[in-house]
Amino acid sequence: MNLGHRIVRWGQKKSPWILHFNTGACNACDIEIIAALTPRFDLERFGVLLKGTPRHCDVLACSGPVTKQIRPRLVRIYEQIPEPKAVVAVGSCATSGGVFGGLYNVMGGIDQAIPVAAYIPGCPASPQAIIDGFVKLLKTLEEGK
Amino acid sequence: MSEAETVQAELLAKFGFLAGAVKVQRAKRVWVEVNRERFAQVFDFLVKGLGFSNLCTITGLDEGADLGFIYHLARDGGLMVNVKTCSPKGECIQTITPYFPGGGIYERELEDLFGAKVEGLPAGSRYPLPDDWPEGEHPLLKDWKPKGTGSGEKGAKHD
Amino acid sequence: MTEKERIVRVPIGPQHPALKEPESFMVDLRGEKISAVSLRLGYNHRGIEKGCEERTYVQDVYLVERVCGICSHSHSTAFVQAVEEIAGLELPKRAKYIRTLIAELERIHSHLLWLGVAGHEIGFDTLLMYTWRDREAVMDLLAALTGNRVNYGLNTVGGVRRDVSPEQIPEILRVVDLLEERTKYYIDLALTEETLAKRLVGVGKLSKEDAVTLGAVGPTARASGVDRDTRRDDPYAAYDEVSFQVVTDDRCDVFGRAVVRLGELMQSYSIVRQLVKNLPEGPVAVKAPLKIPAGEAVSRYEAPRGEDVHFVRANGTDKPERVKIRAPTLANTQSVAKMLEDGYLADLPIVVAAIDPCFSCTDRTITVRGETSGEARTLDWEELVRFGVDWHRRRGVDFSKVAIRGGARA
Numbered sequence: 001m002n003l004g005h006r007i008v009r010w011g012q013k014k015s016p017w018i019l020h021f022n023t024g025a026c027n028a029c030d031i032e033i034i035a036a037l038t039p040r041f042d043l044e045r046f047g048v049l050l051k052g053t054p055r056h057c058d059v060l061a062c063s064g065p066v067t068k069q070i071r072p073r074l075v076r077i078y079e080q081i082p083e084p085k086a087v088v089a090v091g092s093c094a095t096s097g098g099v100f101g102g103l104y105n106v107m108g109g110i111d112q113a114i115p116v117a118a119y120i121p122g123c124p125a126s127p128q129a130i131i132d133g134f135v136k137l138l139k140t141l142e143e144g145k
Numbered sequence: 146m147s148e149a150e151t152v153q154a155e156l157l158a159k160f161g162f163l164a165g166a167v168k169v170q171r172a173k174r175v176w177v178e179v180n181r182e183r184f185a186q187v188f189d190f191l192v193k194g195l196g197f198s199n200l201c202t203i204t205g206l207d208e209g210a211d212l213g214f215i216y217h218l219a220r221d222g223g224l225m226v227n228v229k230t231c232s233p234k235g236e237c238i239q240t241i242t243p244y245f246p247g248g249g250i251y252e253r254e255l256e257d258l259f260g261a262k263v264e265g266l267p268a269g270s271r272y273p274l275p276d277d278w279p280e281g282e283h284p285l286l287k288d289w290k291p292k293g294t295g296s297g298e299k300g301a302k303h304d
Numbered sequence: 305m306t307e308k309e310r311i312v313r314v315p316i317g318p319q320h321p322a323l324k325e326p327e328s329f330m331v332d333l334r335g336e337k338i339s340a341v342s343l344r345l346g347y348n349h350r351g352i353e354k355g356c357e358e359r360t361y362v363q364d365v366y367l368v369e370r371v372c373g374i375c376s377h378s379h380s381t382a383f384v385q386a387v388e389e390i391a392g393l394e395l396p397k398r399a400k401y402i403r404t405l406i407a408e409l410e411r412i413h414s415h416l417l418w419l420g421v422a423g424h425e426i427g428f429d430t431l432l433m434y435t436w437r438d439r440e441a442v443m444d445l446l447a448a449l450t451g452n453r454v455n456y457g458l459n460t461v462g463g464v465r466r467d468v469s470p471e472q473i474p475e476i477l478r479v480v481d482l483l484e485e486r487t488k489y490y491i492d493l494a495l496t497e498e499t500l501a502k503r504l505v506g507v508g509k510l511s512k513e514d515a516v517t518l519g520a521v522g523p524t525a526r527a528s529g530v531d532r533d534t535r536r537d538d539p540y541a542a543y544d545e546v547s548f549q550v551v552t553d554d555r556c557d558v559f560g561r562a563v564v565r566l567g568e569l570m571q572s573y574s575i576v577r578q579l580v581k582n583l584p585e586g587p588v589a590v591k592a593p594l595k596i597p598a599g600e601a602v603s604r605y606e607a608p609r610g611e612d613v614h615f616v617r618a619n620g621t622d623k624p625e626r627v628k629i630r631a632p633t634l635a636n637t638q639s640v641a642k643m644l645e646d647g648y649l650a651d652l653p654i655v656v657a658a659i660d661p662c663f664s665c666t667d668r669t670i671t672v673r674g675e676t677s678g679e680a681r682t683l684d685w686e687e688l689v690r691f692g693v694d695w696h697r698r699r700g701v702d703f704s705k706v707a708i709r710g711g712a713r714a
């Protein structure tokens with residue numbers, strides 16, 4: 001998809017494609033992200049789709065407090081996502097380190113490594129909170145902030 | 146006699162030097178303390194002679210001048226024998242991978258987190274610390290403190 | 305390029321040789337088969353054991369709960385049990401029953417989760433959607449009983465923090481009835497749907513001898529005929545007061561691991577019914593001291609993934625001297641290389657998924673080296689899953705043609 005198409009789609013805000021990345025989370029938020037996509041919660045009705053590669057995604061949804069080992073990969077994946085892009089920190093750990101804040105092998109949140117556009121709190125973030133967070137992000141993008 | 150007491154008796158019968166060093170904490174929990182020089186023969190007897198075929202894990206301990214090691218063994222039926230030994234910091238201990246090929250991961254943990262030196266470990270990647278972790282820094286030693294980022298200090302936020 | 309050497313390359317971008325990125329899996333291929341695998345672990349290492357020494361026992365209950373967000377109750381229970389043993393606390397029976405109830409509900413949610421994930425790894429996404437919808441019934445129940453879908457915060461040193469009310473009992477039984485029906489259906493599906501057999505039978509073989517030598521635990525070990533289950537062998541909480549079967553299988557393959565987990569679900573439903581029927585009256589906790597007297601204890605727990613071992617050394621203060629945690633996945637990863645040996649690359653995702661690893665699989669990178677080309681290609685997990693699905697589809701295994709019957713709304 002060329003840059004022109006991307007900007008058109010981004011401008012339409014109709015179907016952000018998400019890449020999900022775990023930076024050392026306990027897995028609870030990761031499960032809830034996937035649960036948000038199952039029929040009970042159905043994040044897909046907002047056009048949000050989970051995609052496997054950075055090249056085709058618009059939003060990077062990250063869980064976890066960023067362990068030192070995973071940090072280079074997180075940064076590299078972020079760099080490989082073409083503009084325009086946004087990062088969502090899902091869960092308390094991704095937001096601020098959460099319960100792992102201060103432990104010797106964690107950075108303390110996604111924004112310690114890459115810029116974050118939206119934070120979804122919770123331990124774990126519930127599927128409802130995740131959907132709410134994504135909808136708010138979409139509205140913000142629509143308003144051109 | 147309970148199963149735990151039976152194992153206690155078998156150990157004392159085989160190794161006179163263990164007198165006073167084998168305790169039954171409760172059902173299914175036996176604790177043995179043995180010095181480094183005699184560890185291998187006790188370990189061998191437990192695994193080969195008494196059927197303790199499950200090495201649950203190895204706990205490392207910072208005991209000042211020494212590093213402590215507890216080998217948590219179990220067998221069918223659920224009885225656990227916890228074998229405690231120690232070794233001065235900087236000295237080598239022998240690998241138990243000839244008995245437990247999967248147990249190397251616990252020994253690598255001891256090396257990374259306590260600076261233990263395990264002789265005879267087959268080649269493999271370190272665990273659990275990252276490749277660029279600074280040499281000589283062993284986080285689970287009592288006097289180790291994290292330096293720089295990762296200690297809860299927040300770096301400058303990105304815009 | 306011949307089909308033998310063709311490996312789907314992930315458009316993750318140009319390689320940056322300067323960026324040192326340890327791969328999770330390094331795979332050497334001989335043709336389409338795996339000749340050697342090495343694993344690099346540690347991505348999830350956070351430093352929890354050190355953190356435990358710097359926090360009080362009360363704080364540590366919440367920290368330890370988050371070692372793994374799928375079997376969080378397993379870790380928090382294993383931890384408090386060790387502390388309670390050192391402190392010489394005698395728990396009220398009702399507390400033990402409630403802990404056991406949540407433990408089995410956790411096993412149920414975890415095994416249903418696994419079924420869905422396994423479905424995804426073999427290209428059977430419909431199975432993911434249906435099992436996870438069924439699973440929502442137990443998630444709702446856990447939320448009603450504990451206040452959270454995950455990371456329940458139920459345990460405290462000395463007991464549990466919440467009681468089960470009589471009004472909640474019928475709902476527990478209703479969910480168990482519903483899920484038992486669904487599980488029977490999934491068992492039937494597993495045994496009759498040929499497409500599943502084609503993908504899972506004979507895959508990821510691990511002999512009984514290797515399972516023991518390499519230290520496998522849980523359903524992974526039991527599917528290789530190893531008759532070990534901590535609930536029966538080293539009983540804790542209320543397991544000495546319920547009767548259940550330990551489910552083993554002799555297939556030694558991925559199919560066997562699925563059969564064991566399905567069987568365990570059925571056992572869990574029975575255990576939950578017994579607990580609810582015989583729930584003793586009384587308090588749900590005893591008062592515990594903030595400072596724990598010097599002492600040591602080892603606590604073992606049968607988590608959904610297998611034996612979870614916690615060692616605690618107390619020193620008379622309100623903080624532990626040492627906490628050592630051996631989660632079941634660490635034990636099971638030692639068998640994965642053996643399971644993958646001489647298997648097809650296309651089966652790597654399901655073989656790894658079949659140990660039910662407690663780390664997020666979707667971001668693992670795999671480096672694959674072909675014997676003829678010699679050069680290494682890097683794939684990410686989802687691409688390898690797609691490669692596997694396509695590879696099998698060319699051989700007649702196509703889940704898009706398999707329908708699933710949905711159950712009543714949870």
